[in-house]
Amino acid sequence: MKKAAALLFVLCVLVPGSRSLAAAGDPERGAVIFERCTACHRLDGRNRVGPTLHAVVGRNAGSVPGFRYSDALKSSGIVWTEESLAAFLENPRARVPETRMTFPGLPSPVDRQDVIAFLKVK
Numbered sequence: 001m002k003k004a005a006a007l008l009f010v011l012c013v014l015v016p017g018s019r020s021l022a023a024a025g026d027p028e029r030g031a032v033i034f035e036r037c038t039a040c041h042r043l044d045g046r047n048r049v050g051p052t053l054h055a056v057v058g059r060n061a062g063s064v065p066g067f068r069y070s071d072a073l074k075s076s077g078i079v080w081t082e083e084s085l086a087a088f089l090e091n092p093r094a095r096v097p098e099t100r101m102t103f104p105g106l107p108s109p110v111d112r113q114d115v116i117a118f119l120k121v122k
C-alpha cells in the first residue's frame, strides 16, 4: 500500500515536473541567439558564407542548391532534426570534423534548444 502511494506520488509529481524541464525551446530568445549566426547565415533563401538556414529543420545536410559545401558535410548522411542540430551546434567540428563552418559552437544546452526552436519556425 505504501509502495503504491509512493508510486502515485512519483507519477503525479515527478513526471510532470521532468516534462516541464524538457520543455521546448523559446523561439524569441532563439532569435537573439541567432544573431551569432547572421555573420554567415541568412533566412531569406540566399546563401552567404554559409548556406541559407530557411527551412533547415527536416532537410538533408549539404542539400541547398548552389552552395559549395565541404565534402564532409555533403557525405555526412545527416538529416537536420532537433537532435542532430543540437549535436552539431554544440561543437560543429566534433560532429563533422572536416566541416567548413568555423563557428566554435554553442556550449549552453538552453541556447541550442532556443535557437533550434527559432529555426523550426523559419
Ligand code: HEC
Residues within 6 Å of the ligand: 033, 034, 036, 037, 038, 039, 040, 041, 049, 050, 051, 053, 056, 060, 061, 062, 063, 064, 068, 069, 070, 071, 072, 073, 080, 085, 089, 098, 099, 100, 101, 102, 103, 106, 115
Ligand atoms: C563563420 C561563419 C559561420 C557562422 C558564424 C555560423 N555558421 Fe553555420 N555554416 C557555415 C558554413 C561555411 C557552413 C557550411 C559547412 C560545410 O559545408 O561544411 C555552415 C553550415 C551550417 C549548417 C548546415 C546547413 C546545411 O544546409 O546542411 C547549419 C544547420 C548551420 N550552419 C547552423 C548554424 C547556426 C545555428 C549558427 C549560429 C549558432 C551558425 N551556423 C553559425 C558558417 C557559419
